[in-house]
Amino acid sequence: MLYYPGCSLRNSYPEFEKSALETCTRLGIDLAEIPEWNCCGVNFSLSDNIMRHLGAVRTLISAQEMPDLSGDEKVVALCSMCYNVMKRVNLTLKEDAEALENVNLFIDDEVDYRANLEVIHFLQLLRDDIGFDHLSDCVTVPLKGLKIAPYYGCALIRPESIAIDAPENPSIMEEFIRSVGADPVDYPYKTECCGNYHTVMRKEIVELRSKVIVDSAKLAGADLVVSTCPLCTYNLRLGVRALEEKTPILFFSQILALSLGVNPHLSPEREKNVRELLEGMKSYAK
Amino acid sequence: MPSKDTTTEKNETTGNLVTVYIMGKPYEVPSELTIMKAQEYAGYRLIRGVGCRGGFCGACTTIYRKREDYKLYIDLACQTKVEDGMYLVQIPFVPAEKPQWNLEDLEANSDSIIHFFPEITRCVSCNACTQACPQNLSPMRAIQAIRRNDLKMAADLSFDCVSCGACSVRCPAEITHYHVFQLVRRLVGRYVQKRAEHTAERVKEIEAGEYDADMDILVGLPEEELKELFVRIREGNPLQLPEREVGKHD
Numbered sequence: 111m112l113y114y115p116g117c118s119l120r121n122s123y124p125e126f127e128k129s130a131l132e133t134c135t136r137l138g139i140d141l142a143e144i145p146e147w148n149c150c151g152v153n154f155s156l157s158d159n160i161m162r163h164l165g166a167v168r169t170l171i172s173a174q175e176m177p178d179l180s181g182d183e184k185v186v187a188l189c190s191m192c193y194n195v196m197k198r199v200n201l202t203l204k205e206d207a208e209a210l211e212n213v214n215l216f217i218d219d220e221v222d223y224r225a226n227l228e229v230i231h232f233l234q235l236l237r238d239d240i241g242f243d244h245l246s247d248c249v250t251v252p253l254k255g256l257k258i259a260p261y262y263g264c265a266l267i268r269p270e271s272i273a274i275d276a277p278e279n280p281s282i283m284e285e286f287i288r289s290v291g292a293d294p295v296d297y298p299y300k301t302e303c304c305g306n307y308h309t310v311m312r313k314e315i316v317e318l319r320s321k322v323i324v325d326s327a328k329l330a331g332a333d334l335v336v337s338t339c340p341l342c343t344y345n346l347r348l349g350v351r352a353l354e355e356k357t358p359i360l361f362f363s364q365i366l367a368l369s370l371g372v373n374p375h376l377s378p379e380r381e382k383n384v385r386e387l388l389e390g391m392k393s394y395a396k
Numbered sequence: 397m398p399s400k401d402t403t404t405e406k407n408e409t410t411g412n413l414v415t416v417y418i419m420g421k422p423y424e425v426p427s428e429l430t431i432m433k434a435q436e437y438a439g440y441r442l443i444r445g446v447g448c449r450g451g452f453c454g455a456c457t458t459i460y461r462k463r464e465d466y467k468l469y470i471d472l473a474c475q476t477k478v479e480d481g482m483y484l485v486q487i488p489f490v491p492a493e494k495p496q497w498n499l500e501d502l503e504a505n506s507d508s509i510i511h512f513f514p515e516i517t518r519c520v521s522c523n524a525c526t527q528a529c530p531q532n533l534s535p536m537r538a539i540q541a542i543r544r545n546d547l548k549m550a551a552d553l554s555f556d557c558v559s560c561g562a563c564s565v566r567c568p569a570e571i572t573h574y575h576v577f578q579l580v581r582r583l584v585g586r587y588v589q590k591r592a593e594h595t596a597e598r599v600k601e602i603e604a605g606e607y608d609a610d611m612d613i614l615v616g617l618p619e620e621e622l623k624e625l626f627v628r629i630r631e632g633n634p635l636q637l638p639e640r641e642v643g644k645h646d
Binding site: 115117120121122146147148149151153154161162163164165167168216217219 | 505506507517518519520521522523526527537540541543544545546
């Protein structure tokens, strides 16, 4: 499986990548990092001009040229924003022959992209390649009694053409949460947008939206919220702070790591909080 | 051996002339000259766009096109031979604001660099910078290495940068690569690379006076002997100082 880490995991949230890689070792998933991958081009994510997405194309070419490939490999991303951008670019190149030709003519310093790779998100890997049933067999520390609110945000399910699950009412994260032994919490804001890049110039928009999302999850009984996106995580934590709350916002890979008994790489400010939750959970289980 | 007269040599080469265009005007120049020499041959006295003449300083970056060729070329005038039909223009420097930073206040990570140079996040990976580089470096790969938080790779990739700014002129994201790369190399040198312990040891030895006696001998040598010694060492022989004649230069 070819692996695309993305910039946020190497800079802002190393715990996302580190915990995920620990779980891969435990689950026997062999990830080969794409050499010299480029930024996915998330700043231009809403542009449908393919010339704004040469970073993603160059990354796909680099992946395509890795040795010993069978020809129909999958590129797996952890960050849902990276997934979204890479998947949409790849889809455009697969479906639009003219776009593919234009890009290949422009990038004359590289070999042509043959558009035969598939871009998937790590959750799809767990569902389709490992299987949630098999995953729950691998769980050594079931998170029994822990109430987890899945937060999808936008990137995993919008636009519909790249959705990893039903965009109106996805359930892949709930299935994932059940497979690690925890209880998924249903709440009406799981697919609401967190405010995304407004966090740079209009923080109040993000605070407003994140407060509603976190509050809704809390009201539904959530002990914590899991996310697949570094920016959503950052924004939801703003909401938690604005509410003067303590609800941990964790990456889904950290929950998986906890359930597999490997290092979840909790940051110091969340470590105590989450450990307390887990202690409480054990007494609940008794 | 009789000394060569360079003026007659210039005139002897008139059999092989090419036409180049400097500031839009055609000039016939000998084909074996570099662009810089050709400019001087044509009568220009260079006070801008010239520096070390040895391919290191980046001052003579020259943009040109060739006849019936759509490509835009960028090379150092002191390192590139003229070709027939070259249309030449020079940019003495590329204006770019250099933010002030204090190395001791920074951490060696990509966030530090993005703080001062947020433009690097606008890189669309078009690679126009690489095509522009007269040093045949890959500025795009270096910028992307920074995004991956691989500062070591970015510093290595940009090590031969002469700060000519050709990449920055071509960049659609308006990145000022040479300022970015300088910060990267400073950060890597200060925080990532291993300290050169042997240098510190040598400084200590010097401060302890271990080389004072040898230095006295060297300073006291007559010029001819010093020249001979230099040649011997340059040929790979170990340093062997002549016995010091006591009191010679005291």
